[in-house]
Amino acid sequence: MRLHRLEITAFGPFGSRQCVDFDALSAAGLFLLHGPTGAGKTSVLDAVCYxxxxxxPGARQSGQGATLRSDHADAATRTEVTLDLTVAGRRLEITRQPPWERPKRRGKGTTMDKAQTxxxxYDATAGAWKDLSRSHQEIGEEITQLLGMSREQFCQVVLLPQGDFAxxxxxxxxxxxxxxxxxFDTRRFAEVERRLAERRRATEAQVREGDAALLADAHRMQQAAG
Known part of the structure; x- marks a missing residue:
C-alpha cells in the first residue's frame, strides 16, 4: 500500500481543509510527523484509518464517527476525509463523510445528514477517475480484502498508535x-511444511513396514535354524 494524498476537512483539530501530499513528503525517502501535543499528529493517522x-482506533471512535468533527469548524462545513492511495496495483480514492448535524436550510434548528462514502x-487508459461504489458495506469489504487486514490488525501493525504495538x-x-x-502471505511456506510433513509420515510408515519385515525374516530364520 502506498499513500499519495490525504485531504482532511473539519476533522479532529483541523477546522478548515488541509491536504497532506505523501508523494512530495516521501520523495526524499523517510519522513517524520512531528509537533507539540495537540498539533494533530494522531489525527492525521486517524484520518487515514477512517x-x-x-x-x-480505540476509544476515539464513537457515534459512527460523529465525534470526529472538529470543534473549530464552521457550522456550515461538513466533516470529510479523502484518501488517494495505491493498493494491490490499483489507484483508488476513498471519500468518507461521517453523520453531520447541520443547520437547517430553512427555518431554525438542525437536521442530521447520514454518513456518506x-x-x-483511476483509469490510466482513459486518464480519469471512475466511480466504483457508494455502499459502505461494499467499500469496506473491498478495502479489507485488498489490504488483507481488518481495522484492528491495521491499527496494531501499520499505525502502531501510542503504545498499541506493545x-x-x-x-x-x-x-x-x-x-x-x-x-507476509506465508501460505506457500505452510504448503511446503504440509507436504514435507506428509512425506515424513509416509517415510516413517515405510520404515515401520521394513522393520516389521526384517523382524519377520529374522523370526523365520531362527525357527528354521531350530
Whole structure:
C-alpha cells in the first residue's frame, strides 16, 4: 500500500481543509510527523484509518464517527476525509463523510445528514477517475480484502498508535502467527511444511513396514535354524 494524498476537512483539530501530499513528503525517502501535543499528529493517522475502514482506533471512535468533527469548524462545513492511495496495483480514492448535524436550510434548528462514502478508481487508459461504489458495506469489504487486514490488525501493525504495538507483542503466539501469516502471505511456506510433513509420515510408515519385515525374516530364520 502506498499513500499519495490525504485531504482532511473539519476533522479532529483541523477546522478548515488541509491536504497532506505523501508523494512530495516521501520523495526524499523517510519522513517524520512531528509537533507539540495537540498539533494533530494522531489525527492525521486517524484520518487515514477512517478513510480506509470508516472508524478510528480505540476509544476515539464513537457515534459512527460523529465525534470526529472538529470543534473549530464552521457550522456550515461538513466533516470529510479523502484518501488517494495505491493498493494491490490499483489507484483508488476513498471519500468518507461521517453523520453531520447541520443547520437547517430553512427555518431554525438542525437536521442530521447520514454518513456518506465514495470509492473511485483511476483509469490510466482513459486518464480519469471512475466511480466504483457508494455502499459502505461494499467499500469496506473491498478495502479489507485488498489490504488483507481488518481495522484492528491495521491499527496494531501499520499505525502502531501510542503504545498499541506493545499489545501486539503481548498477544499469544497463535494470534501473532495468524496476523503475520496474512501480512507476509506465508501460505506457500505452510504448503511446503504440509507436504514435507506428509512425506515424513509416509517415510516413517515405510520404515515401520521394513522393520516389521526384517523382524519377520529374522523370526523365520531362527525357527528354521531350530
Amino acid at each position: 478513510a480506509l475502514y470508516g472508524s478510528v 465514495w470509492l473511485r478508481e 499489545r501486539f507483542l503481548r498477544a499469544d503466539a497463535e494470534a501473532r502467527g495468524k496476523l503475520l501469516g496474512r501480512l
